[in-house]
Amino acid sequence: IIADKGQHRHFMAKEIHEQPSVIARALGAWISDDRQRIACAAEAVDWARIPRLTIVACGTAFYAAHVAKVWMERVARLPVEIEIASEFRYREPPLPARGVTMVVSQSGETADTLAALRYAKAQRQVTLGLVNVTTSTIAREADIVLPIHAGPEIGVASTKAFTAMVLCLSALAVMIARKRGEIDGAGERAHVDLLSTVPRLMSETIALEGQFEALARDIAEASDALFLGRGLMFPLALEGALKLKEITYIHAEGYAAGEIKHGPIALVDEATPIIALAPHDALFEKMASNLREVMGRKGRVALIGDGAACRAMADEVWRSVTLPAVDPLLAPFVYAVAVQFIAYHAAVAKGTDVDQPRNLAKSVTVE
């Protein structure tokens, strides 16, 4: 395949813009022809009887697993443990009898993730491999292969593979919820309908690119940045910080907003932009009070929220960008686009090599 950037300056830009169609295609592959339910190879697992699911991954794939943990615990009431592959395997953790271990990997070749899969197999786990590259080693060795259908991803910083992973893992959570008796047919249809709205919501967010570009130009001047979120926005804060580090070389940290008082608040000053991922959900009031703590210490808060969130804090924050209001379960898709654009446009402003950042490889096949 000869990859083509189309009208975009970088593969990363193309891959961000592609996401609505990638997600629509992935969902199409994960639902039944009558669009009533989730259909995938993982239905063969006896989900009603397994004690817990372990998900192992690296990098951006690990943050997709972190989103999946929240989805699966909430929708399917399934206990989920998430593990960084390079730590998991050397700890030699005991895994439960009849347990299921899933590895998540865009390339399907990451050495630590592959080793984790082999470890789980040796522990007699049923293994699932959620991958983009279906000809990869992980796809060959996992008991059940689950493709994310993102298409070739060229930019080293993962974008569409992340949201496609989150989409497929969300669909998996819905199927598991049905198998565990947490939702009935109507409940499953409602979740399928909800997931079907994701491409449109992502398109609406992509249309706000100019606002992220303006914000990113200011962030590009900082030497440190902090991303904050709670609940499903915590892994998105981690992913946002990772994206910014990867392609702009700005030092960034992602933190659970409730945890900053236990350390990172000491770093806050007027030079540090604080990117707050704050939809107006059940945790918004807690988040707002965390943000007031940092603003009380002169922190410059860029609020990324929906209309209600931005209205609530408009007079207090440094900058804000208003995203579509969405069901809390869908917020990761919309806020993923936001953090991708912030990192991308900050990198363009700094003039770094967006698609081939220094010291990084698309796929890390060494330990």
Ligand code: G6P
């Ligand atoms: C590398 C890439 C990251 C990626 C990670 C895991 O570090 O630069 O973007 O998230 O590997 O890759 P995988 O192919 O296993 O998802």
